[in-house]
Amino acid sequence: MTTYIIRRLLWVIVLLFFVSFITFMIFYLFPSADPAALRAGRQPNPELVEQIRHQLGLDKPWYVQYVDYMKGVFLHFDLGYSYQNNISVKTQIFQRLPATISLALGAAVVWLVIGIAVGTISAVRRRSLFDRVSMTGALVGISAPVYWLGLLALYLFANDIGRFKIFPGSGSYVPISQDPAKWFTSLIVPWFVLAAAFAAFYARLLRSNLIDVMSEDYIRTARAKGLSERRVVLRHGIRSAITPIVTAAGLDIGILLGGAILTESVFNIPGIGRLAFDSIQNSDLPMIQGTVLFGAFFIVMANLIVDILYAFIDPRVRY
């Protein structure tokens, strides 16, 4: 198990190396704009642009720039400085991280609770009214784009522009360290909006899994033992049907920790997703690299954690 984890961690490094290289190459091969010119402001004179280009090291060949960057990352865990405002990328990302974590984990709680509850009831009461209504709803939830759902939620419930002024609107995010109550209320709508598609997907996933599991021989055994139907479903059925949910949840949370770009944008939450979006618009390579590396890191770590968790969930799995 330990050697397995070490081997996987080494792979994480190799993978991040590839990701950074590809991001770098994309930036160089398909430049969106000249970072130096953007930095120089309106109507810059050529000398100033050249000077900035030199300051940022953009006049060096691309491979030298890449090696310099990677040296910084590997030797000092230094992700460089923004082309835009010279702020340390690392500092900026860590500043933005709490908002993204709040959004992702809160949404995960919402979608897991709803998805598992709805999926279970739908599976047990198959073809009932509840099943039909919730599965139709799930289809809508999966199909609805998150930005549309977000705008709809704001239009309906935001306390500034909404029809029913119930929840705080866009841009109301407050860090938990400042005011936990406001933090919570400001995130309620974003949590549900972000969770909607996931909850729908998880409900469908669990429903179909649980229906399959309930026809397994060991479920018949559990009933033959004289267990209550409740115990048969909860202890024997869900225990097996939940395994793909754990995998999916691990990966989805990993992806979201790298930034929920659309949700963060709609609700104006200063998270990693917003940061990535803004830095792409500004051709701010170090910031792009930083957010991409962070996102990739969360995804590969989530993969690793899921694989390790699997060994605990399913005793037949050994590494």
Add this chain to the structure above:
Amino acid sequence: MSPLLEVRDLRVHFDTEDGVVKAVDGVSFTLEKGKVLGIVGESGSGKSVTMLTVMGLSRASNARIGGEALFEGRNLLEASNEELRSVRGNDISMIFQDPLSSLHPFYKVGAQLVEAIQAHQNLSRAQARERAIEFLGLVGIPDPRARFDNYPHEFSGGMRQRAMIAMALVNEPQLLIADEPTTALDVTVQAQILELIGRLKDELGMAVIMITHDLGVVAEVTDDIAVMYAGRIVEEAATDELFHAPEHPYTWGLLQSIPRLDRPRDEPLVPIPGRPPSLINLPGGCSFHPRCPYVREAHRRIEPKLAPVPDSPKHRVACLLESETRKRLWQDLNAGKEPVEARADVMEGEEVT
């Protein structure tokens, strides 16, 4: 003494998109305390559904169940789910064909036994654990204390079936239903498991219903045998009598298709021609008639009733041939004749249909 289990005219029909599947269509039998009954038949003959229905495990929304299943005088078919729950695993236990898929892969074997115990007995975890270990030992699992913490995949096939048996017996039921308990096992292990069931039956004084497609399996352990075909019992008799004086052409077919030690070794095995009928469109008349070598025109219209054989009231058969004809046919078959020859000999002059 009233019988332990009395099944009367049991019918289990499933409504499906293709039509009504008559899985069980009027099955009756009785089982005395401490006796072993074998239910024999091909796949789809209704033998498993019969017993699952008795346990209340075939209650689906599309199932229509009729008749009676009296367990100690109580009709289980009318029992509430809660009443049935207290019977299952407590008074009546069941073991299944494939012990690997029948044990939950994510729970330790011991924990699954403890769960069965605590479902019916008011024991603490520690007491239940001791009892589970005791039963794991009873079924011949070596070092049961250590094995208690193993997962099913860490057991061999035979060990798993032993563990299943232990789990079925922890509450000392009066009836054990074994549904093809040896089909998924190696031949050597099969014998051990049958021997184990026979021994535990005596030790715990329980009755056993052994469901199988293999007459060879039930020959040693059963007191009586019921042969099922297309959802009905076509013949039932004491085991000895069924093997030595079988009355139904289907039973003859079954007997001739298994190797026997008391027959010449070069005697060919004769498979039963054709396939089991569709349970949605049962053939009219005797449902075995499309595969029966001795069929007469009238057999396609008249339904045979399960009736006692003249000189042996406990031996019952559902066949339209006359008793005398059946005796002579079996004599011919027993002498090594092919079914066609036997027919020509005994039913001479009758038109072959």
